[in-house]
Amino acid sequence: MMNGKHLKLSAFRRISIGISFFTLLFSSGLYAQDWVRTGTNLGVQRIRLAAANFKAGSSDPQSASLKTVFDTTLYNDLKNAGVFDMVSKSMAPPQTPGGPQEINLSAWAAAPSSAEMVAFGSLSVGDGRVTVLGFLFDTKNTQTPQILGKQYADVASEENARRIAHHFADEIILRLGGGLNGICETRIYFVSNRTGNKEIWAMDYDGAGQHPVTHLGSISLSPRVSPDNSRVAFSSLGKDGWSIRMYSLELGRLVNFTSPGGTTLSPAWSSDGGKVAFSSSQTGDNEIYTTDASGGGLHRVTAFRGPDVSPVWNPKSNAQIAWVSGRSGLPQIYVMDSDGANVQRMTDGGYATSPSWSPNGQFLAFAWDRKYGPGAPGGQDIYIMDIASKRWIQLTHEAGANDFPSWSPDGRHIVFQRAQDGRTEIWSMLADGTEQQQLTHEGWNAMPNWSWK
């Protein structure tokens, strides 16, 4: 049944890709959304999913608060996933099912909830431990409705209740979302000045658990977490200028990275974790270089007058690098082979910066002010471009200056910074520009980088 559903969706997607690319020849706007939604795995049709409030399985005083955290987190995770049409909690049938024997599937399938799928279960607290039983049922399959049945137990805490909800949500997303891993347990690294200095910070994908990673007391920028989540590369201002520094998340301290002299900026990991690309001004002019993961084997990739900065690898092949170059005037997005050959300009004007390569290799997300110039009121917005066709779509509209987009590992989400009304905060959205939500609310927060897993 699950496979059938999956196949049906895939077939539908394939057809819709054909249709949308055909129609794009003649139109844009609404149709343009389709190639984005298919290319970003968001799908054109969403599954109608209900997340029931879980039933309290014990009378422990802690269970109510943990259940609230769990229910809220699970619902938001599934809503954030971008592949579900969520049933509003107010439309749920009055009875709260705690297990397979208690659920009335026809009630969930009927209007107004009209759910195709229901996630439900129980949460109990006892002896300082929280136990969650979670189920996912298909309302159309009355014979064998169960798709998922999971039990989780951990020390009773809000943090663990949240973690269990993330875990269960990711299981549901994996089953119903085309076989892609969910992102509920991923993290976002960013820069914040909340301690008085610009330091590297980290938070959960939904903005929970924000905390500083570095305490260098200088200016640290451009965090990039390694694909295995073991290290964060970033650039930092020291006595002799900017250099790439490497923080070990496992050791909780800086580890060695040989940064070349000159202004050295904007590191980027290859998806195999073996290489780092960055911009360095050894020659007096910032150029793109690559090294191994500890800074050895320095190799220069670009050689052209003008700033070259913000490289990012094609994560699908690691054989291409996109970056920003001012070689023709205002900064534009370029793509080249990782040895410097086959340079190709992607943007046709304006002020384009901060490329991020989608996990499937198909798209670039970047910041673009298409009417940039002295006196121009231009807005800086997030765009994504299909690399093969150079077709692009604008994701943010008339809402401050937006910059530094970074793809989530499922390719369905983009996190970015938005400066608006004198504040700079971190926002996330679906990769089609919808469901924008603010993740930070305190201090200056910028340059987000989504972890690889």
Place this chain on the structure above:
Amino acid sequence: MTPKEETVQIDFRGFLHRRSLTLAVGIAALFVVAGCSKKAAPPPPPPPITSNAPAPTATITATPSVINAGGSVILSWRTTDASDVSIDGIGAVPSAGTRTVQPTESTNYHLVAKGSGGSTDATARVTVNAPPTAPVSNLTETDVTDSMFHQNVKDVFFDYDSYDIRSDAQSTISSDANFLNQHPTLKVVIGGYCDERGSTEYNLALGENRANAAKQGLVTAGVSPDRLRTVSYGKEKQFCTEHDENCWQLNRRAQFSIDK
């Protein structure tokens, strides 16, 4: 002859006796003479051919003996038994005296003293260090204060999204270089700045280009690149925080500071 021979024999004994006495006295006298010989006056020099007057003596000194170009030296000299004293390049001088001289190159001051007893000479050498090719200021690095530095070394401003040195900035760089060339011990850090618009990473690269353009301008004007260091601040350290072109222009600059 025989009796004479006997007499001789007797005499010989007496002679022997006398001779041995004389010998002993002579040896003793010899010792006495030898013991006194050190205290005895030296044998008189051979008499001069022309007269019996003593020969002249002469000394000359130069203080100091090493000077920089433009500096002064005091020559002082003394002679005895000389009636005619002269120094090469100066001419006749009194038999003793001092004189201040300002040699422009290293010089041997050669004094000749002549008297009725003959002539002698003496020499004092003065070494003159060559002047530097450029005038040297009395200022040292510690004498240059930050405010004095900034009065003389002006910032260079740039056009929007540009790191080309404008014509008005070219004259600024020339006068900046002039001051730096007069203060060759100063080391300088050049900060590259951008206005608040645009993207953080790109602005850091652009700021580096601005700092480097200013550096190259100074190098072209004769400032050693070893004295110059660049740091980009991009838009991280805004000098002016209003959101208008006046302020943006103030921020788009290369700023020079003493590299301490």
